[in-house]
Amino acid sequence: MPTGNNFRNIDKIFVLVIAVLCLVLYFLPTGFPTQADDYVRCKAEVIAVDNQAVHQRGVVRTGIQGLTLRIEEGEFAGQQIEANNTLLGKLEMDKFFQSGDTAFVVVKGQNGQVSVANVIDHYRLDKEVLLFGLFILVLFWYARWTGVKAVLSFIFTILILWKVLWPLFLKGWDPILLSLLVVCAIVGCVTFLVTGLSRTGVVAFLGTVSGAMAACFLAVWFGQIFKVHGAVVPFAETLLHVGFSHIDLTKIFLAGIFVASSGAMMDVAVDIAVAVTELIAKHPAITRKAAIASGMNVGRAVVGTMTTTLLLAYSGSFTALMMVFMAQGTPIMNILNLTYIAAEILHTLVGSFGVILVAPFTAWLAGWLLISRQ
Secondary structure (H helix, E strand, O other), X not given: OOOHHHHHHHHHHHHHHHHHHHHHHHHOOOOOOOOOOOOEEEEEEEEEEEOOOEEEEOOEEEEEEEEEEEEOOOOOOOOEEEEEEEEEOOOOOOOOOOOOOEEEEEEEEEOOEEEEEEEEEEOOHHHHHHHHHHHHHHHHHHHOHHHHHHHHHHHHHHHHHHHHHHHHHHOOOOHHHHHHHHHHHHHHHHHHHHHOOOHXXXXXXXXXXXXXXXXXXXXXXXXXXXXXOHXXXXXXXXXXXXXXXXXXXXXXXXXXXXXXXXXXXXXXXXXXXXXHHHHHHHXXXXXXXXXXXXXXXXXXXXXXXXXXXXXXXXXXXXHHHHHHHHHHOOOHHHHHHOHHHHHHHHHHHHHHHHHHHHHHHHHHHHHHHHOOOO
């Protein structure tokens, strides 16, 4: 394998290739273009509110909130408009404005004057850009060149999900096979950016893919045993009502299990591959058997915390639900037999299975690919 200046040059070339690929993905059409209309999307300052038609019961509000807005950008900048904000009594969907807030609005005009205005939500794009910018700056400051590669892999992952995985789901491609291919692409990008085009990267890549395939098999198998339907995923059923009845929601749910856990699998595989590589560099005479044993020991320590990490990551999505069950005194037997709880158990345990199996796969691959002697 290349070393020294040659390795750094190859590393820079690979980073450039991934950057170009990100540009290609960015301009790649999804096949689902945004609606062509005459509406203008912009931000507007809330000058005044009228809450006379708003009815409040506890923390729930219903009715219509009247808003006076001033457009802050675009061809209608400076104009004042009146708009209504309909409150449905659903806290997760309703938005409530106060004077001085900034709203995201969609407007349509004639002869230079606004004729129709629809208030979408609070304007958050500037805050999101600020947060992402701070994330990049801190990453660059701490990790430097590695931080550049980490941001690039982050952007690549977003783009391949947005431009490849989700559009092809909508077009009816097989979710399981497609997700495996996308996971391979993401894992290859991330591991080779982090470790370089080296045997260490190959070990981490193959170890992660092996674990993802094992998790895929377990997800399909236990998904049938659990009799869990893909409609348990939020908004999944909505797809059926908007013209995508050909989509297999259950397969999409099962594919999401190993896609979601592939990041944790990468962590385990890279940790083991790098640790064994360092061990071989310090002790070139080490045998394959000893290297595999050391990789297994490293894997046991990493897996011990990573499985709990997955549990904590997944538990955040159903914290409120479990609090409702606790407040109502629902028996644990009832809770564990509910479809959406069984789906979360399947998601957590199968993902953890994949993380556990990555460790021995990677340790074994490290011993065989990094050492030529017995």
